[in-house]
Amino acid sequence: MADANRPDVAEREPGGDLGPQRPAGSLRTTSENAGRNLKEWLKEQFCDQPIENCQDTRLHDAAYVGDLPTIQKLLQEDSFQSRINEKSVWSCGWLPCTPLRIAATAGHGHCVEFLIQKGAEIDLVDVKGQTALYVAVVHGHLECVRILLEAGADPNGSHHHRSTPVYHAARVGRADILRELIKYGANVDVNHHVTSATSSPTFRPLTCLVVCPLYISAAYHNLQCFKVLLEAGANPDFNCCGPVDIQNFSRGSAVCIMDAVLRHGCDKAFVSLLIDFGANLNLVKWETLEEGAPGRIRVNSEGMQMFKEAKSCPRRLMSLCRVAVRRGLGKCPLHLISALPLPDPIKKFLLHEQ
Known part of the structure; x- marks a missing residue:
């Protein structure tokens, strides 16, 4: 979903394609059935029990409101204990979720911790491919994030969802959450290789700048997240792993993180950090910085001046050694x-x- 304040950085949720457009006259006749049929389809596809056996949502509802005593009482019964990982359509919504996923969304750390202790699977995904950790990050629940990571949750989220906890934390400026994810081994670079369970990685050279954690933190001017990512070893040029074919980048598009930082008018502190962390200043061609260059958003004059001065002077030996x-x-x-x-x-x- 595109952010209203950043029209230049468009995002789409997984499954966000609207598909073929219906004629306007048919919308009214199908709208009522669409909602009911979608809910029934979700139940059939993602509930672990048949629809008629998914009506008792007391465990899910208790997780939603943070009612730990009720959760403790229910899980004393074998029937509820055996269904602790059930993706049920619960009364407070119609997205099939586990109790753990619901508690993480609502930010009830004490419930999250207890459900894990009782055997809740940490990295189960919902219909959108989101893990409990991912939704805890999205909703800014630092305590839940820590509990899940300490219990062994994958800090990179799920490959079924194209966003990651690191990416989202960098986008919204949650440096505290970002540090926790990195502490538990989250990957700060993007691996753009196409992989599958049955084939080896396809080493497809990168031909455009990936909208990656480092890029998105700059686009939203989140300096602390930008610094945390670089400190954790993020690639200061492309923020990705694998080969890069810069010759085939689209004409007028940003060719590296420094180029993107300049185009987004970031403060000179962003430029200074990239210089300190060893960004290749020669990747940014002078012609892409001329007035009226395509794809330009805005330029910070101080940041531009710092870049020009750094590019015109050789790097210090100490800086090169540190890099x-x-x-x-x-x-x-x-x-x-x-x-x-x-x-x-x-x-x-x-x-x-x-």
Whole structure:
């Protein structure tokens, strides 16, 4: 769904394609049946029990309102314990969800924790491919996010859903949630290779800039998230893994993160961070920065000036060394830099703390 404040960054929810358009005159005759039939179809496809056996939604309703005593009482019964992972259409809505998914959506951490203790499967997905962790991130429930991650939830969400917890946290500016996801191993780069369970990865070169966590944090001017992602080892040029075919990028489109930052008129602090973290300034061609260039949104004059000055001067040797060391360590060990047997000033330098 496109954000009203950012018309230049369009997003569509999975399944958001409206499909073929019906004639206007047919809408009235089908609208009433459409809602009922969709609800029945969802029940048939995604409820673990037949429709006639899905009427007792007390466990789901208790999870929605955060009624832990009722959940504890119900789960003493074998019938409810055996249905703890049932995706039921509950009385407060018609999206088939598990009790854990519902509690995570509503932000009831104590219920989330208890349901996990009683055997709720953490990474089950709903009809939209969303995990309990993803919806907890979407609704900004930091406590639920921590509980789910500590219990072993996949910090990258589900491959059935094209958004990820990291992407959403970066988009809405929740640096606190982003740090938790990264702490538990979330991938801050996007892997654009097409993979399947039966085939090896297809190494298709990237031919356009991916709307990735680093990009989206810049587009929404979320500086803290932008910094957290770079500190965690996000690729400062493309924020993705795999080969890149920059020669086949669309003419006039952003060719790297720095180009996107300049086009979105980001504050010079964004430019400074990319420079510090080793972005390749030569990827941005002068002709793409001329006045009236296609795809231009707005330009921050201070940010542009900082970029031009940095591009015209050679990088400092200390800066090059820091970039080389960090890249040599890779992403996963970056948080272990503080434990290295090095003098504190060097560790702080490698961690960009000075």
